[in-house]
Amino acid sequence: MVCCCITEKFQLIYGRSPAWAARAPGRIEFIGNHTDYNGGPVIGAAINRYVSVAIAPRADGVWNFYSDFTGHLATLPAHCISRQEGELSWLNYPLGVLDAFPAFGFKRPEGFDLLTMSDLPAGSGLSSSAALELATALAFLSLTGQSIERARLVQLARHAENQFVGVPCGILDQGVSAFGKVNHLVWIDCLLQTFATVPLPADVHFWIFNTHTKHALIDGMYAERHHECMQAAHALDVPLLVHATPAQVEAARPGLSASQFKRARHVVEEIARVEQCIDALRGGDLVTTGRLLTASHRSSQCLFENSTTELDFLVDQLTRNPSVYGARLSGGGFGGSVMALTQSSFKESDALRIQQSYEVQFDVEPEGFHLLTANGAAPI
Numbered sequence: 001m002v003c004c005c006i007t008e009k010f011q012l013i014y015g016r017s018p019a020w021a022a023r024a025p026g027r028i029e030f031i032g033n034h035t036d037y038n039g040g041p042v043i044g045a046a047i048n049r050y051v052s053v054a055i056a057p058r059a060d061g062v063w064n065f066y067s068d069f070t071g072h073l074a075t076l077p078a079h080c081i082s083r084q085e086g087e088l089s090w091l092n093y094p095l096g097v098l099d100a101f102p103a104f105g106f107k108r109p110e111g112f113d114l115l116t117m118s119d120l121p122a123g124s125g126l127s128s129s130a131a132l133e134l135a136t137a138l139a140f141l142s143l144t145g146q147s148i149e150r151a152r153l154v155q156l157a158r159h160a161e162n163q164f165v166g167v168p169c170g171i172l173d174q175g176v177s178a179f180g181k182v183n184h185l186v187w188i189d190c191l192l193q194t195f196a197t198v199p200l201p202a203d204v205h206f207w208i209f210n211t212h213t214k215h216a217l218i219d220g221m222y223a224e225r226h227h228e229c230m231q232a233a234h235a236l237d238v239p240l241l242v243h244a245t246p247a248q249v250e251a252a253r254p255g256l257s258a259s260q261f262k263r264a265r266h267v268v269e270e271i272a273r274v275e276q277c278i279d280a281l282r283g284g285d286l287v288t289t290g291r292l293l294t295a296s297h298r299s300s301q302c303l304f305e306n307s308t309t310e311l312d313f314l315v316d317q318l319t320r321n322p323s324v325y326g327a328r329l330s331g332g333g334f335g336g337s338v339m340a341l342t343q344s345s346f347k348e349s350d351a352l353r354i355q356q357s358y359e360v361q362f363d364v365e366p367e368g369f370h371l372l373t374a375n376g377a378a379p380i
């Protein structure tokens with residue numbers, strides 16, 4: 001059954017009921033910063049903030065798109081797929097999915113009315129783009145009576161983002177949004193492209209603090225980090241940094257530039273931290289888990305150099321609180337959000353105090369919210 005809130009909105013926009021609906025969660029990056037494209041492992045969690053999509057068929061060869069994000073109806077002739085700019089640029093995500101359909105062996109819908117609604121902040125490092133791709137893909141598949149395996153859905157959505165939207169994201173975003181499970185983390189081996197879930201010990205909590213900042217040169221900085229990692233792998237004579245050990249990186253130091261050495265050291269040590277984190281979680285050892293999370297942040301801050309003054313400030317404030325196990329930037333960095341893993345004794349009042357001190361320091365109020373883990377993308 002389609003949830004009533006999106007049904008009501010759909011009625012309001014299109015004057016009839018939707019036939020199908022699906023939703024996909026946002027995600028946090030739990031640990032594994034910039035390990036994905038180096039072939040390493042990464043751990044994420046799907047969160048209880050979603051992009052929802054409702055859809056109904058049309059027989060007149062029209063594709064209608066409406067998002068509560070923009071509040072505008074966009075109408076395209078069916079199968080007319082071209083890149084959109086400006087206010088319509090959000091259409092590139094569903095259009096990228098539709099563009100990928102034939103290559104993945106699926107037929108496209110002939111006509112539809114589509115509505116998307118969301119309580120997931122966009123552009124904050126919580127992967128609203130992947131959630132939008134997955135939810136629209138499921139809606140298009142339901143509409144056309146087709147089905148897909150979860151791992152294939154991940155590939156299709158990532159293909160849309162890489163090839164059509166033009167963002168070279170790794171597999172984390174779509175993988176966690178698709179494979180999320182309540183009270184579990186999603187552990188991805190980015191080399192083998194395999195997914196597993198790891199139970200979260202009881203009574204832990206996630207908090208997110210969104211700085212609402214994004215570095216102006218973010219795309220160039222990503223590309224530069226990617227390039228430095230590949231150059232370091234080349235100098236180490238391995239295909240990807242996942243194949244190198246910390247000892248090999250240290251031994252190769254004279255042949256690496258200062259920044260190549262720092263990036264490589266971060267990656268190989270971060271990969272080791274992800275593995276240690278899995279062991280700590282399996283043993284229910286939250287103190288060690290938290291220590292690894294904060295160590296990951298310090299490595300991003302000092303070695304990978306993708307943190308910012310705002311993110312560091314939040315991590316410093318959070319880790320001073322005894323109810324916090326650990327805190328780190330979550331996602332690509334250069335702005336975005338900080339994630340904290342806490343005991344239940346960390347309350348709204350603690351979050352507010354941190355937000356207030358941030359506001360005093362930076363003259364902007366960050367958004368802080370408590371999150372629960374969630375199940376992956378599915379019809380609703």
Ligand code: ADP
Binds near residue numbers: 069
């Ligand atoms: P993130 O994935 O971290 O949220 P991105 O920059 O990758 O950040 O993706 C954000 C973009 O995704 C938005 O600018 C918008 O184009 C699109 N988007 C996200 N949520 C929605 C939504 N509910 N409706 C329409 N577009 C959305």
Ligand code: MG
Binds near residue numbers: 127129130173
């Ligand atoms: Mg994104």
